[in-house]
Amino acid sequence: MHALRRSSGLLGRLQHCVAAPCLTSVPHSELQKRENSASANTNYFIKEALKELEYPQKLQRLLLTPQREVLVELVITKDNGEIETFNAYRVQHDDSRGPYKGGLRYHPKVDLDDVRSLASLMTWKTAVMDIPFGGAKGGISVDPKLLSERELEKLTRKLVQAIKDTIGPQVDIPAPDVGSNASVMAWFFDEYSKFSGFSPGVVTGKPVHLHGSYGREAATGRGTVFATREMLKATGAGHIADKKFVIQGFGNVGSWAAEIFEEHGGKVIAVSDAFGAVYNENGLDIKALRRHIADGDLLSAFSEGEAIDKGTILSITCDVLVPAAIEGVINAETAGQVEAKYVVEAANGPTTPEGDKILRERGIIVLPDIYTNGGGVTVSFFEWVQNLQNFRWEEEEVNKRLDRAMTEAFAQIWEISRQKKLPLRTAAFVKALQSVTRAHLHRGFD
C-alpha cells in the first residue's frame, strides 16, 4: 500500500482531464450529485465493497471519479427541413486496465448522471470478466423511435464528428446499448474511418458482414444464461431445465436470454416490454413470440399467451426473475413484491440500494449486473481482437470462449462471497476493485 500515498499526483492529473476536453461546459447543476441518482446508487454499491478493502480516502476517490466527461450538442436537419438539437455524452471512467469500453445509449431520458453511472459499471464489469479494457459509456438524449433511419444515421455521424478526437481503437471503443444496434455501429465505423482510415476496431457490435463477430448480438443474453446456470449449480438449486423464468424487457438482451433459457429447457412464463406484457404458465414459445414481434405486432397481442399488466411483471411467482430493461425498477416500492428465489440482473443497475437491502432481508439471491451481463462486452472484446487480426472466429469458438469466461468469473466471485461471507454483488465489486487498483499501482502515478 506504500505506493498509494502517491495518489494525489494522479488526482491532479485526473482533475485536469475532467476540465480539458469538454467541448461545451457541463452545467454545474448536472455535476452535483443527486440523491438517489443512478450514479449515487452505483457509488453506494462500490462504497459497500470499499469498506471490505479499507483503501485510503484518496484512492477511493480516484476509483469513484470518472477520468473524463464529454458533453456535446448535436444538430441535424430533419427530413421535414426543421433543425433539431440533441445533447450527447461520453464519460470515460477508468482506463488503467486497457482502452475505455462501453455502449452508446439512445434514449429520451438519458442524461449525464446516467452515463456516469453506466461508465463506472463498465470499469467494474471489464475487471470482473478479466478482459483488458477500462470503462466508458455514451448516450444521446433522443427517442430513436421518433426519428427516421436517415435522421438516426445523420445523428450518429454527427456524434462521431463531435467525439472523434477522444475515441479510437486503442483509446475508447463504443458498442450498442439500449436504443442502438448493429446498424448504428456500422455508421459509426464508417464515419470514423473517414477521418482515421479503415478502423473496424473503433466500435464493436457491428453487423457480422461488416467486421462484426459471430455471436455478439446474442452474447449478453447467452452470457446471462451461462451465469444463471453457474449460480443455480453453486447454490444447489439444480438446472435451468426445470425452472420458471420471468423477464422484464424483450429487446436484444431479454429476447436472446429468453430464447436461450428455452433452448436449455427452461420455461419462460412471462415477458414484458415498454408497452405491455404476456403470460403463459406452461411457458411461452419464445421463437414464435420473436417472429410475432419481428412482424411488427405488439408483444401483448401474442395469441399463445395472456396479455397482463406490465406493472405486475416483477411480482409474478417464478424461480428466476430477470430484469433486462432499464435502471431502478427493483426499488423500495417494488422489492417487497418480488416472488422469485433469484434475481438475475441482465440490465445495468436494475436494483436500487433500498431494493437490494429488501431482497437481501428476504433471502432472495441477486446475481449482479457487473457479472451477469458481462457476456456482451466479453464478445465485444473477441470482436475487437478479430478486427485487430483481420480474422474471423467461428460462432462455436466465440460461444465456447464466452462460456469459459462466464464460468471462471463466477467461480472467483463465488469464492470471495463464501470466504468473506458477502453478497454476490459486494463480492463482485471486491474482485473488480482489487483488479483495477492493482493496475493503477503497477502503472504508477507520475
Ligand SMILES: NC(=O)C1=CN([C@@H]2O[C@H](COP(=O)(O)OP(=O)(O)OC[C@H]3O[C@@H](n4cnc5c(N)ncnc54)[C@H](OP(=O)(O)O)[C@@H]3O)[C@@H](O)[C@H]2O)C=CC1
Ligand atoms: N445490448 C447489450 O449488449 C447490453 C445491454 N445491457 C443492458 O441490458 C439492458 C437492456 O438492453 P438492450 O436489450 O440492449 O436494449 P434494447 O433497447 O434492445 O431493449 C430494451 C428493452 O426494454 C424494454 N423496456 C423499456 N422500458 C421498459 C419498461 N419500463 N418496462 C419494461 N420494459 C421496458 C424495451 O421495450 P420497447 O421495445 O417496447 O421499447 C425493450 O424491450 C440495459 O440495461 C442495457 O444497458 C448490458 C450489457 C450489454
Ligand SMILES: O=C(O)CCC(=O)C(=O)O
Ligand atoms: O459491448 C460493449 O462494449 C459494452 C456493452 C455495454 O454497454 C454494457 O455492457 O453495458
